[in-house]
Amino acid sequence: MAKGRRRLRISLIGAGSVGTALAVALHRKGHSSGSVVSGRLSSARRCARLVKCRNFSARLSALPSHQDLILIATPEDAVKTTVQELWRLNIPFDRTYVAHTSGVFSDIILRPLKTRGARIFSLHPIQTFPRNLPVEHHVRSLRGISYGFVGERSSLSLAQSLVSDLGGNILRVPKEAKILYHLACVFASNYSVALLGAVEELISTFSGPPGLNKFKRLIYSSIENTLLVGSMKALTGPIARGSAETARLHLLELQKKHKNLIPLYRTLGLQALRLATKQHRLSSKRIRQIKKALKAR
Template sequence: MRPARLAVGVVSAGRVGSVLGAALARAGHNVVAASGISAASVERAERLLPGVPLLPPDEVLEAADLVLLAVPDDTLPGLVSGLAATKAWRPGQIVIHTSGAHGVGVLDPVAEAGALPLALHPVMTFTGREEDLQRMAACTVGITAAPDDEAAWNVGEALTVEMGGEPVRVPEAARPLYHAALAHGANNLVTLVADCLDLLGGAGIANAERMLGPLLSAALDNALRHGDRALTGPVARGDTGTVRKHLAVLAEAAPEIEPCYSALARRTAARASAAGLLGAEAAAELSELLDEGPK
């Protein structure tokens, strides 16, 4: 089912809210109001939501048939309950939050007011710029609705398709583990890549980004295609001598990174062993070396 043309209100015009608001406008809906206080939010709204007035959240709700709550995870419960206390929610509204960490339980005050609660979490990182609209075409969106409300699931799926995304149903009970998995991969990947760039820069390697790009892109592609069979390198091969050198040089040149290297090496060894890529003797030697630490 395709939702009718809706009056959309965006709370707030951050990186996610401004882009999803623009995606809904591109799909034919009418963004009638948004909230935003910081200079960055105001500038972003001017670019992505031109002509849309910036109003306090309660006034955004008053003007909107569909309310998009694009606020930080920890802010969401207080915002929802605070607006409920002022009787800002009304029957017939569609209320969507974009938090990955929450399901629809956080929107219980919305449901109690007679509005339709939905959780739509775009599985991508946002810059808050126009290119995000193009990236929506390759983006999945984790949808959560009340278990027995098929109409709500259908509305969430239809809105996702209209914005260019691919809908994936995520049950309420699965939401915490779902979000932990995504954060573990995406957030820690950024940290890992940044650490690698720092190490290469410290070694005097020029154009480290160009060196890492093809390597990491191939590793990601292989991992998604082949799982543990894509594991390569000294840990997966059981090259204890090489791992020992790594630990030593990291302990000297980057002691803040060595514990992370060791922790990931343990996990890689465990996966390689379980996949039959690493023999029991080599796995035991690696485990002993990693337990001893750099010498």
């Protein structure tokens, strides 16, 4: 923790991948834990042990009356009921910040607690935390990331100091753009993984399990180049070169053994064509030919 900064007493609700990683990282920066509450007592206990907290429970009523921050890291569908239950508790909210880590909700979902005096915000780590990876992996993965913040000015400085303790930085997201922001996260992470799943599927038909590793440099370079010069300039391949014939051959091959991948191939082909068109790389005739090949049944 930076010199002169206040140590916070933080209570966590939802001791899953995200909640545990944040609680552990903040504990290591000198913040203390007021309580850990989770769906199952075993998850609460496991996280509490890591943050040296004696107060853990499967019930929200176990929250102490005084804490500086209540961090809600439950799945999305439990946030609303958690807020309703919190609202009924005898907590001096006028001295408490309440935040959640959901990517899709803004701070609006926490508004009932604002009526009790709480300062509210949403703070979403722009990172992925698969369940089956160890806590240490998740804690390390927090280094240097950005956090999508939605909230009022009165919460911003607290969020900024937490994020700076976590070694990250804040991305301020306008309330009304929160769902678009989350769409960007889903495309960047979940759908990229889904796309790599398609790559795995294709490789598995001609190579053994470590096959995807042979494509590692190709995958990394594509991402690095895109981050370096943007998607339009980073695009290579048959669509960027205007080869309708290659697209036709690809679709014929998919028709034989991987029919499930045809809609994905067509959709991504059209997206690639949009990028190539914006770059003015292709003649109108070539664009028409590729569109025709991609849409052919």
